[in-house]
Amino acid sequence: MEIFGAAESFVSSLYPYRWAIGAVSAVVAVGLVAFGIRRGWQRWVWAHRVAVAMVGVPAIAVALPVGNYLLSPLWERSHLEEASPLAAAEQNGQPSPPAGATVVARPDTGAAAQPLLRRTGEFAGADDFHFGRGTALLIETAPGTFVLRVEEFSVRNGPDLYVYLSPSAKGFEEGALNLGKLKATDGAFNYEIPAGTDVSKFRSAIVWCKQFSALFAVAPLESGM
Numbered sequence: 001m002e003i004f005g006a007a008e009s010f011v012s013s014l015y016p017y018r019w020a021i022g023a024v025s026a027v028v029a030v031g032l033v034a035f036g037i038r039r040g041w042q043r044w045v046w047a048h049r050v051a052v053a054m055v056g057v058p059a060i061a062v063a064l065p066v067g068n069y070l071l072s073p074l075w076e077r078s079h080l081e082e083a084s085p086l087a088a089a090e091q092n093g094q095p096s097p098p099a100g101a102t103v104v105a106r107p108d109t110g111a112a113a114q115p116l117l118r119r120t121g122e123f124a125g126a127d128d129f130h131f132g133r134g135t136a137l138l139i140e141t142a143p144g145t146f147v148l149r150v151e152e153f154s155v156r157n158g159p160d161l162y163v164y165l166s167p168s169a170k171g172f173e174e175g176a177l178n179l180g181k182l183k184a185t186d187g188a189f190n191y192e193i194p195a196g197t198d199v200s201k202f203r204s205a206i207v208w209c210k211q212f213s214a215l216f217a218v219a220p221l222e223s224g225m
Contacts, residue, residue: 153189163191165177
């Protein structure tokens with residue numbers, strides 16, 4: 001178990017540099033092929049083609065899906081636009097309440113309370129490679145019911161990305177709340193927060209890679225609920 005844990009930790013440490021490692025590996029591979037051809041290695045390969053096939057075919061069968069899983073998300077993009085919970089108030093001719101505002105139902109009409117914008121924050125990438133931008137909004141859609149919304153959002157893609165609320169303003173921390181898989185790399189969309197969640201204990205919204213424990217983007221949320 002210790003060996004497995006050490007291997008997983010080593011792979012996780014390399015993950016942020018996987019694009020550079022892949023590019024260097026490709027250059028090295030091309031160089032080795034050219035060098036081998038000049039030295040006549042292809043004749044040895046042909047003479048031992050059965051043994052080479054027995055080793056090479058399984059290696060390629062493993063390398064291709066693993067490489068696709070790690071590298072293909074870098075150039076895969078997706079876009080999603082979902083309606084804002086604040087849109088209903090705006091369509092009714094009422095401006096979105098400012099953060100910290102209090103809106104109550106009118107007892108004479110029984111009209112529902114309007115959604116409240118409670119806290120906001122701006123996304124930033126974890127480092128130069130993991131870029132991220134956009135706005136995170138914590139919206140109270142009904143008393144005690146919350147939605148996390150991201151707008152004008154864009155983030156570096158990667159495998160196994162999820163959106164969390166974190167107790168830390170700087171990134172992932174024990175006790176972070178998983179809201180679900182990242183819906184898209186770009187756009188505006190919502191995540192329902194489980195009923196009964198004490199949102200006051202969370203200090204940021206983050207994009208987190210579960211597979212490699214890597215932070216992609218973080219949006220510190222304004223305090224003072």
